[in-house]
Amino acid sequence: MMLSGWGRSPAIDCRVITPRTPDEVVAAVRATPCLIARGAGRAYGDAALNPEATLSTLRLDHVRSFDVETGLLDAEAGLRLADVIDLVLPHGWFPAVVPGTAEPTIGGMVAADVHGKNHHVDGAFGDHVDEIRLVDADGSVVRCAPGDRPDLFDATLGGMGLTGVVLSARMRLRRVETAFIDAATHRRSDLDGLLSALEGSSPARYSVAWIDTLARGAAFGRGVVFAGDHAPVDALPRSRRSRPLERPWRPRLSVPFDLPAAGLHRRVMAAFNAIYHAAPRAARRIVDVDRFFFPLDAVRGWNRLYGPKGFRQFQCVLPEDDGGRGLARILDVVSTSGTGSFLAVLKSLGAGRRPLSFPIAGHTLALDMPAGAATDTTYRRLCDITFEHGGRIYLAKDALADPGHVGAGYPGVAGFRAARRSDGSAGRFESALSRRLGL
Amino acid sequence: VRRRFVLVLGGTSDIGRAVAHAFAARGWGVQLAGRDLGLVTREADDVAARHRVPVSALPFDVLDFDGAAGFAQGVDPLPDVVVSVVGLMGADDPADVAAVRVVVDTNFTGPAIVLAAFAERFRARGSGTLVGVSSVAGDRGRAKTMTYGAAKAGFTAFLSALRQRLQGTGVDVLTVKPGFVRTRMTEGMDLPALLVARPRTIADAILRAVERGRPVTVTPAIWRPLMAVVRAIPEPLFRRMRF
Numbered sequence: 306m307m308l309s310g311w312g313r314s315p316a317i318d319c320r321v322i323t324p325r326t327p328d329e330v331v332a333a334v335r336a337t338p339c340l341i342a343r344g345a346g347r348a349y350g351d352a353a354l355n356p357e358a359t360l361s362t363l364r365l366d367h368v369r370s371f372d373v374e375t376g377l378l379d380a381e382a383g384l385r386l387a388d389v390i391d392l393v394l395p396h397g398w399f400p401a402v403v404p405g406t407a408e409p410t411i412g413g414m415v416a417a418d419v420h421g422k423n424h425h426v427d428g429a430f431g432d433h434v435d436e437i438r439l440v441d442a443d444g445s446v447v448r449c450a451p452g453d454r455p456d457l458f459d460a461t462l463g464g465m466g467l468t469g470v471v472l473s474a475r476m477r478l479r480r481v482e483t484a485f486i487d488a489a490t491h492r493r494s495d496l497d498g499l500l501s502a503l504e505g506s507s508p509a510r511y512s513v514a515w516i517d518t519l520a521r522g523a524a525f526g527r528g529v530v531f532a533g534d535h536a537p538v539d540a541l542p543r544s545r546r547s548r549p550l551e552r553p554w555r556p557r558l559s560v561p562f563d564l565p566a567a568g569l570h571r572r573v574m575a576a577f578n579a580i581y582h583a584a585p586r587a588a589r590r591i592v593d594v595d596r597f598f599f600p601l602d603a604v605r606g607w608n609r610l611y612g613p614k615g616f617r618q619f620q621c622v623l624p625e626d627d628g629g630r631g632l633a634r635i636l637d638v639v640s641t642s643g644t645g646s647f648l649a650v651l652k653s654l655g656a657g658r659r660p661l662s663f664p665i666a667g668h669t670l671a672l673d674m675p676a677g678a679a680t681d682t683t684y685r686r687l688c689d690i691t692f693e694h695g696g697r698i699y700l701a702k703d704a705l706a707d708p709g710h711v712g713a714g715y716p717g718v719a720g721f722r723a724a725r726r727s728d729g730s731a732g733r734f735e736s737a738l739s740r741r742l743g744l
Numbered sequence: 745v746r747r748r749f750v751l752v753l754g755g756t757s758d759i760g761r762a763v764a765h766a767f768a769a770r771g772w773g774v775q776l777a778g779r780d781l782g783l784v785t786r787e788a789d790d791v792a793a794r795h796r797v798p799v800s801a802l803p804f805d806v807l808d809f810d811g812a813a814g815f816a817q818g819v820d821p822l823p824d825v826v827v828s829v830v831g832l833m834g835a836d837d838p839a840d841v842a843a844v845r846v847v848v849d850t851n852f853t854g855p856a857i858v859l860a861a862f863a864e865r866f867r868a869r870g871s872g873t874l875v876g877v878s879s880v881a882g883d884r885g886r887a888k889t890m891t892y893g894a895a896k897a898g899f900t901a902f903l904s905a906l907r908q909r910l911q912g913t914g915v916d917v918l919t920v921k922p923g924f925v926r927t928r929m930t931e932g933m934d935l936p937a938l939l940v941a942r943p944r945t946i947a948d949a950i951l952r953a954v955e956r957g958r959p960v961t962v963t964p965a966i967w968r969p970l971m972a973v974v975r976a977i978p979e980p981l982f983r984r985m986r987f
Contacts, residue, residue: 325928326783326786327786328782367786367787367789367790368789368790368793368794369786369789369790369793370789370793371793371794373796392793392794
């Protein structure tokens with residue numbers, strides 16, 4: 306079966322196994338010399354592709370337990386974040402960390418140790434997980450937790466599925482009063498202004514910025530900061546206060562076929578300009594969680610907007626002490642290359658410590674580029690700049706980096722490799738990504 | 745209002761899971777029964793966590809004919825509705841005696857015996873609904889699903905007979921005949937995509953049939969005219985057809 310990541314490139318013919326029970330996962334791991342687990346396929350590159358065997362977790366979608374008093378949720382790896390939210394929000398709970406889409410599975414969020422708009426305050430997804438069950442290289446079900454086999458626990462969070470097949474994870478949820486975010490937008494006309502607005506918004510639980518990468522000269526790095534926190538009941542319009550946890554219905558569109566990429570860029574740019582120019586210098590509004598966290602989920606299959614060749618998403622983090630120099634170089638390359646996207650997403654990250662987990666204290670930048678030879682050249686150039694400035698790239702987005710990039714960016718990778726060799730998971734759990742990067 | 749309970753026989757199947765969630769979403773308590781207690785418990789935990797209704801997991805083997813009466817006696821509380829979604833396509837080789845037997849026993853003999861056992865308890869109480877999930881495959885025998893279709897035809901006839909017998913006792917018997925459903929049974933089969941329903945669709949039809957006391961339900965509805973045509977095809981023509 307031809308499979309690809311969300312960026313649709315590369316596409317690889319993979320043998321797919323779809324176990325329906327945890328016991329079937331154990332049997333599949335024992336019967337298969339080499340495999341990788343795959344959830345919703347929302348990693349952008351080649352992280353969940355193995356031609357020999359790709360194990361889909363989508364049938365492992367059972368909730369194991371949900372305690373509405375304590376907000377502890379234990380669920381199987383194939384349950385999607387959207388289903389988690391549908392389940393817990395009516396009871397006044399919300400996942401402690403959500404990425405920019407609600408499509409990924411719990412297993413995928415563990416594997417990429419995803420971060421959200423609140424990383425600077427709350428850390429990554431894994432900081433709210435207190436137990437993981439996985440099938441290891443021997444085909445045994447093992448548990449790990451911060452106090453029980455902590456090395457395996459830390460390696461699994463961000464480990465891109467290379468420590469075993471995650472069966473389930475237990476996570477602590479956040480208490481919320483409403484299904485709404487009290488959101489603020491701040492418009493800034495240059496990069497320094499944007500960075501300081503992002504810093505200034507850091508007391509807010511959630512903050513992220515959009516940068517106009519086409520802006521040159523004095524407007525270089527102009528953009529909009531979005532910040533917010535869960536709204537209390539009394540912040541809601543009166544009509545919603547009696548049912549504060551109910552989300553407004555929103556239409557879902559879908560993209561039925563591939564579109565030429567140029568059309569997308571015009572549309573995205575038009576949307577950005579509309580927001581940029583319509584937004585006052587600062588504004589506040591109450592917005593539902595879906596709109597605030599997952600704006601692109603309203604368009605199902607938006608990756609098809611990039612056309613049949615797909616696209617690349619580049620995401621890096623540059624350390625705090627770099628002082629924005631690497632960031633400025635990357636934006637400069639993007640704005641002059643002509644291959645980059647017109648929009649980039651910028652966010653402050655807090656510290657991280659797990660070996661392959663992406664976040665470190667600093668600024669992360671993400672941008673889309675339509676796939677093509679020129680883009681690939683630009684992408685590698687951006688990787689080089691990232692490493693020259695002591696940063697790292699996000700493996701869940703990557704399809705093009707080389708082993709040297711990763712070794713420099715992730716000091717924990719040598720220990721990760723050694724652990725994989727000693728516990729037998731090297732060679733047993735492999736993906737196109739792990740082979741390309743020698744993880 | 746007293747909470748109602750539904751017992752699902754075959755609770756780890758795709759349709760069984762969908763039935764459990766459909767009833768639980770309406771506040772029903774759920775009793776799930778199946779052969780592998782570990783798998784039944786996994787389903788029960790999932791239903792309980794999502795719907796916050798009482799859920800129990802019961803060991804039950806439809807092929808244990810002698811145990812059926814004891815199983816029916818032991819279920820507590822006695823449910824308001826029993827749904828049998830037990831079924832097996834099996835190998836379709838009439839020369840293989842064991843294969844024929846297991847298909848007939850799983851689709852007909854076993855479900856008939858256990859539903860009859862619950863019929864006794866329901867009759868004694870004076871209320872209850874028995875739902876048998878049969879199949880449109882039982883409406884007319886086809887070369888491709890010979891033993892399965894024959895067993896389902898038997899089960900459909902049994903449900904019709906039981907309905908007559910229990911007339912006036914306060915006990916309802918409902919026949920539900922799905923068409924193709926996307927389940928483990930049909931995995932890998934080459935079926936016309938537009939005619940393959942989701943388990944959820946069948947579960948909703950079962951819930952509606954129970955609420956309305958509708959004796960015979962064909963689901964999805966497209967299969968009613970479709971099967972009327974299939975039944976009307978003259979035998980000289982039908983015998984030459986391959987579908």
